[in-house]
Amino acid sequence: MALLRVRSSLLVAVALAAASARLLPAQAGPDPETRALQQALDGWYAQASRSARGDWAIAIASQDGQLLWSHEATRPMIPASTVKIFTTGFARSVLGGDARRRTRVIGTGRIDSTSGTWVGTWSLELNGDVTLERPTRGGPSLADLAQQLRADGIRRLVGPLNVISQSGPAGASYPDAWSKHHRGRLFAPLIGSLTLNENVLSFAVAPGSRPGAPPRLVAESPLGVSELVTIKAKTVLGRSSRLRYQLTAGNRYVVMGTIGTRARTRGFSSTVQDPRAILEASWSYSLRQAGVDWQRASGLRAPSPATTTTVLAEVISEPFDSIASEVNRRSLNIGAELLLRWAGGDDRPADRLTAHVQQITGEYNSVHLVDGSGLSHDDRASPQAFISYLAKFPLSPGGHGYPMLLPANGTGTLRKLARGLPGPGVVRAKTGTLGDAATLTGYLGRQNGVLLISLMYNGPAVYAARQQQWKLFRLLGAEGVMIPDDSMGVSTQFGGDSRDTLPDKP
Template structure:
């Protein structure tokens, strides 16, 4: 353990103080924590936590300026799990900006026959990795929005096969090679790429037929239109027993077989989309029919002299809204698409992410990352690198209100932290969980300032470690204050975020020009 009184030796060993949270030009922040109180309480907590969850612990607790107050092996590289999303959020925001949006388009080459309403010529869907496209929660753009725009422009018929393209290369979706193969097919690890629809996950619900012997009925589907990909051979029997099963079908569909009792409840099946293009085709066809546009799948007219043009376009919510939701739900596909948005696809993307971390923290060897979500067991980060980033990134041009992009206590992955605090927003943090990993990294507001906390555990008892981590946050935040925004919020509303009260006197506002 490294208590506060060991700080000078620690700093000389690790390089320098970790930086400041305030923007350049702001008034300096004075001492924020009673180090003796912190040392006594955290030391007792750690002794108990180490007994409850034996394994490798790495801890760094710093003040708002990034000065380490207490730590356990703060320079030990450990598997961070989903806390990597914190870095990905900051990096992508630095590149694309908090107000950026991802477009989805219909691109056409040809002309509209105004007398028949037929689009004469090839067309394609341009998908660019918008994780909010066709979201089940209804918080993003839809294919029906695109189809309605076509209809409003006078298009009544299109012809030709479904072509899918992307603005920056092939419109594909693949399983990342750096993820463990045991995750393949699991809902938290869908295929990743520009070809993303409904988070590349589908679900549908069936119920018994009206009478014994009848075919089981499909009653709900998401995204809408995938019912055409579901083949039901299951039948209704007497009683309540539910012995339904489903399996993948060649070409991207599913077969539901078995039997279900007539008095049984409805059954929902949820699975990853192993053929996102087939799902896209079914959903696009449904959207066109709903908008009154006929689609003939035959051959399209040959290419003419006309240049391709945008026939319809929808856009994602702004980056900050998307990132807030990705962090609140710890959405792996969302984090990977944020990284691709900022740095493209391929091995260069995590390299660019690591370079960003080095530039912000000044630490050259504090992070080794191979993905943007933290699902890979190859990722390594030190606790001190996390607190250095928490301290310094908000002072960069892209760091304004950065804590507000992380979940607040009582919401998302911090929903269990809904008691023991004065209110939501005392904590702004990101969790990480794997079978042998439990991490929590973020900000904790106190009356005398903000603590930067990095709690990392790698070992056989991650659940016990998480309970201990929550216990420390409750201990330190029992008399906490809500972390305010840096200044008056912009007009754009972020879903996944919560309003905060006016800043207390100690909160440093950015320097105004």
Template sequence: MAEPVKRPSIKPFGKLIRATLTDHLDLRNGLSNWQFTAVSAALGLALAAGAVLAAGPWDSGQRKAELDWAAARARTGGAHHDPAAPDGPAPAPSAPAVLAALGTAADRSAPDAPDGAAAELRAVLGPLLKDPALGTRPSAVVIDTATGKRLYGKGADTPMTPASTVKIATTVAALTALGPDHRIPTTVRASADSRTVTLVGGGDPTLDRAALRSLAADTARALKDSGVHRIHLRYDASGYSGPALHPIGPNENIAPVSALMVNEGRLDDTTSGPAPRSGDPARAAADAFGELLGKAGITTGSGPASGRAAAKSRAVAKHLSAPLSGLVERALTNSDNDIAEALARQTALVAGRPADFNGGRQAVTAQLSKLKLPLKGANFADGSGLNRQDKVTAALLAGLLARTADPDHPELRPVLSGLPVAGFSGTLSGRYTTKSGGTGLIRAKTGTLTGVNTLSGTVVDAHGRLLAFAFLASGTTDPSAAQSALDSLATALAAGKR
């Protein structure tokens, strides 16, 4: 039986909502009616986010509400969490849709001609892109997702280091290859005589101790039914190949990439952000599993040994990860490097390529080529964006986001619902917190390396258009100033001209 989950209190969110509502009431005179409606929707989003935190993360009612809302507006339906799936975590019930206001009050005075829209954006974005905080030659692209037309471009086709915004490419490729309902298995296999048991990792970095305890309980039950109480324990992480250590070396932002790990190899109780990591996540997972087997009445003798399960072994226990849609959302909201690297390798596996950094690069490139987007100069050296050898163009990032909003690609919708919300969630929770007008109106993936700052996402502008944008800056010397400059660009898109 899984260990009970402690639910955090929702009370702190009441203060957040009241404070934010006060700020936006002060702003109402400076906002159009449509923008105020959208901000109100964003407040509903924040309240729902509090309810989600109390209920449990990722495969949440709020996430599904957003997917349902997007699906309702798409002629081909949306990405769902496979309600008919017989195994794995069950989808949560839908929360009330909080984004309905965004589809009902578009300003029909928007300039219809692309030339008019481009002129408007040149006037708005041109001066902001000259901010010296953006380093040398920043690039920018804005696309109207309804038409697929590029409304603005500067350095659009120049390959640049994207930092963590490359996760947009990684997640789109994984969803294209595997679909939103795919789940990653972790299995336990027993030899024919049940004397040797192997814990087999399938590549789920989110496997937690509760799931490991459930696997141990099921394994112990099967062994006892066979009259076995003492075993040899093995662990198998051979699903991934190549170097486990990321080129950046040992780092609190990512564990060694392994097909078998518990809680991303973290050595503390955190679930996101930097943390001390195990140097051998697979062995640490096997040690924890052996300990849990012992508590369940199965003796493992000496410590676990690395090795593959016997050819004639049988499965005695199995755990499935959250659906890929939930993993994608978590990877984007928290900029989770471990999940992103796992998604690149899962994409490689389904393509029959080696599950290593190079295989991931090839597989991601191949999947994105199916979307007919500009890949010239692109290099996906890793899935997370920690590698400075990653290169993408602003045109590619904005184009990817435009595809995720395309009714013909409902399987990509989790990318949109996973983007952090300005001033509210994930890596944007501490940004857009001033009275700038962007709070709640912008959803975007952030990217930060030394000298590199990027932002790519979506925004509904003052005319009711859903715009996809990508802003890439290199040669930056002040990260805080660069982030503020990027935030000003996105906020300008939200405000537009009236």
């Protein structure tokens, strides 16, 4: 489509006013409202392409997917985190909106009625629940499991920790599809069935009571990791803080340096390198708090002739829709990858995701996905594929109410759209950001219909491109209306958008 230059701000204002009416399909030629919108978009793109030089691909369509304006709409682009639109849709189509993840303690044996010892074998079964053991955000906890054991009369466990999943041994590893340069960063933790606290460890250190006293560990997440933290730092006079930590042999986090008596509490966060060690520390803490003694020496087992496996304790996650909403709102990479594996299995699930998107959209040449989060630079998708998915997936059996799983303007990664629009819920969309990609795709409610918008930029001017994308959504949504929830009640998401507050150490 030819780009028309808007030569005055007056013409832009006139075009936007006219564009607020419903956009109707073109017949012999564009109707006046559509033509006005096209002119306004021509003017916006002329400015955006000058402000952020690089590769742009754009598609804007009516609710039924009919293109109203486009630029390189079928060009495969790096989509970044907008891949989560596809991932949460695929997983929902397989699992359903009410699906839940289970974490269990299973055992073969019996309870000794005299001592309360579990006589037999036992294991923790973890299945990749991203909401497990998150003291600052909510979700099921290891403490819940430990308390159930105690309530059922188990006062003593014997033997080392054995961790399994429903499909075999439980573990976590760094995805092959992700760049090695991301390893160790908070947005790129280890992925697998062995997950707790999103496979991130956090703790906070405050100054001691006087100079020379050791600083105090005042908060931790997950609970119990203080067992792995050693403080070798010192408290000194003043306000400055020169603390640092080092991970040493045996998965010990050693805090060194100095902190002033009047310094603020210093927080540390790190991706977990050995999830099993963190799990063991947190499980030990939970058992102690529940009044269950654990003798975990290797080689110890309480023999039992029993052969039937029993569920000794169980906790379940929030429903899928609540988890998916949080994954999209926070752009949570570990959450997206675990949803993909939950729905697609551990063997090449991205291939199944790609096939799902191709089948829904009919776009077989412009979609190739290698992960579920969009963190890989090898992912490809076109604006046309996104527009088609936004139009068609909600009409599929698993897609009812799907737009409500995307964050509303003013929340999560759409915080910047808190201003410039009539109110929250006018936009339901997903952002994507990498070092060379800025994308924004979703729904925009208008008085007489919903627009489907996919803005994709690949190039070095990521910040400038994002500002232009915000500008267009404000431009088209100036007289927008809240997108109806299609009568599907997605519950308010548990958890917040920040990790500012750690639980106090008991």
